[in-house]
Amino acid sequence: MFTDKRFHHYSLSSLPKDLLAGVIVGVIAIPLGMAFAIASGVKPEYGIYTTIVAGILISLFGGSKYQIGGPTGAFIPILFGIVMTYGYENLLIAGFMAGVILLLMGIFKLGSLIKYIPRPVTIGFTTGIAVTIFSGQLASFLGLEGLKKHEEFIRNIQEIFIHLNTTSIYSVLTAVICLVTVILTPKIAPKVPGPLIGLIVSTLVATLFFPTQVATIGTAYGEIPSTLPQIHIPNINMEIIIKLIKPAFIIAMLGGIESLLSAVVADGMTNSKHNSNKELVGQGIANMITPLFGGIPATGAIARTATNIKNGAVSPFSGIIHGVVVLLVLLFFAPYASYIPLASMAPILMVVAWNMSERKVFGHILKTKSTDSLVLVVTFLLTVFVNLTMAVEVGLIMSAILFAKRMSDVMVTKKALPNPDTKHEKVETGMVTDTHDCPQISIFNVEGPLFFGAALTFEETIMKTINYRPKVLLLRMGRVPFIDTTGEANLARIVHHFSKNGIVLISGLNPQPESVLRKTGLYGAIGEGHFFEHTGEAIQYALSQINKNKCLGCKHFAFRECQKLSALGAVEGSRKKLTATF
Known part of the structure; x- marks a missing residue:
C-alpha cells in the first residue's frame, strides 16, 4: 500500500489532518448511509455496512487521494427497482457482478471512456434521480400510513394523494425540525455536520414529547445489530447471471460515472490528478466484497469527498478513518439508532436530492434550445416516468444520432x-x-x-x-x-x-x-x-x-x-x- 503514489511524502504531521477529516466525514456518513439504504428498499444497517466496507476498500485500492466511497443517492431508484423486481438477495448478486464489470473496465483501461458520455445525458438522469428521491420521501415526511410501494413514479405519487388523509402532524413537526436544523447548521457552524445535528435534535424532540406518535427505525425495521454480519457468499449460477446482467451493467455504469465525476471534482479542488483506471479497479474490488457483508452497491460520493477535502484531508487515510469511525459507532451506539424517526430521515434525503439536482446546469442547457436540450428533457422524463436503464439507453442513442446529424451538416x-x-x-x-x-x-x-x-x-x-x-x-x-x-x-x-x-x-x-x-x-x-x-x-x-x-x-x-x-x-x-x- 505504501508504494502507492497517493501516499508519497506522507508524514506523521499529516495524520492529525486525516484523522480530523475522517472523523467528520464518518459522522456525516452515518445518517446518510441509513437513509440511502431505507430509500433503496432495504434495512438501514445495510447502508452502514456499505459505508464501512466499501468506504475503506475504495480508499485503499482506488485512484484518488481524496475519494470517499459509500452508498449514494444516485443509486436509490436503481436499487429500489431491483429489490422490488428481484429481491434483496439478487441485489447483492447484481452488486457483486457490477463489481466484476468495474474491475474489468479498470484492468482493460476503459476509465477514459466514461468521459464520452454526453453531459445532457448525465445531467438529465441526475436531475431525474433527484426528483425521484425527493418525491419518494414525501410519505415519510408527512407520516402517511398504509401506502404500497411501487417501482413506477406515477403510481407512488397516486399512493401519496390517496393516503393524504393519514397525514400525521407529529411526523410533519419532526421532519420540519430536522429540515430547519439541517439548513441552518452550516450557516451557524459550517464545520458541524448538519444532517447529524438535525437527526439528533428531531429525534430528541420526538422521543421526549410524543414518543409513540411517530414511526421509527425500530418500529419499521427492528433494532440495528451492533456488529458486522458474517461473510455470506451468495449462490450464483448462469441462470441468475443472465437474469441480472442488465441491472448489474447499469449499476456498474452509474457507479463508474459517479466515482470518476467525484474524482474529477476532487482534482479541481486540490489541483491533483486521479488515476481513472485505478479508481475503477478500487470501485470494482469494493463492490465485489461489500455484498459478502450484506452491503449495497457503492461509489464515490461527491458531497462527502468535497467535505473530506474542506476539512484538511491529505491522503486516502482519511477515507479509511471515516470507515473505521462508522464501524466504532456501529459497535457502541447501534441500539440508539432504533429511536430515530423515519420522518427525521426524509428531510436529509430531500436536501441530498436538492443538492444533486443540477438545477442550474439543467436550466442553462434548456436555454440553448438545441438538440442537447431535447436529449436532456427526454433523458430526464424517462428517468422519472420509466426507469434509469431506458433513460440512459435512449439518451445515448439520441446523442449519437444527433451528433452524426450535426457532423453531416458540417x-x-x-x-x-x-x-x-x-x-x-x-x-x-x-x-x-x-x-x-x-x-x-x-x-x-x-x-x-x-x-x-x-x-x-x-x-x-x-x-x-x-x-x-x-x-x-x-x-x-x-x-x-x-x-x-x-x-x-x-x-x-x-x-x-x-x-x-x-x-x-x-x-x-x-x-x-x-x-x-x-x-x-x-x-x-x-x-x-x-x-x-x-x-x-x-x-x-x-x-x-x-x-x-x-x-x-x-x-x-x-x-x-x-x-x-x-x-x-x-x-x-x-x-x-x-x-x-x-
Missing part, C-alpha cells in the same frame, strides 16, 4: 476554382458560374469528416454536379480530418465511375484518410501519381491531361492558362483553315 462538398483576385490565386468556392467553369476539370472543396453520416451526401453532390463527365476530377481534401469505411466506400464508387472516362486527383490528403485508403487498396487504385500535397501541383498536372482541342474558343477562363490555350487554339484553327483553302 460536411461541405462544393465546386471551386482559383480566385484571380487573391494572392497565389487561392482556390475558393463561390467562383463557379455558368460562364466561369472549366468543362474538362472539376475541382471540389471537401471539408469535414467523411463518415457514415455524411458519405452519401458527399457522393450524391459530386455525381449530380458533374453529370457532364469532365476529364479530370480534383478533390481538395486538406480539411477532411477523418474518413471511415462508409466514406471510403462512397469515394471508391466515385473513383470507379470516373476511371472509365477520366482520372481522379486528390490534394492535401491527411494522415488518417491516407492510412484508410492504403489499407483498403483504394490508394493504389487511384494511383500513386494522382496524389498531390498542394492543389497548384494537381492543377498543373490536370491541365497536362486535358484535350487541348476542346479549349478552342473557350471563354470560361477558369485558370490563368486558359486564355493562352484558347488563343493558341484560335491560331491553330486559323492555320488549319488557310491550309485547307490552299
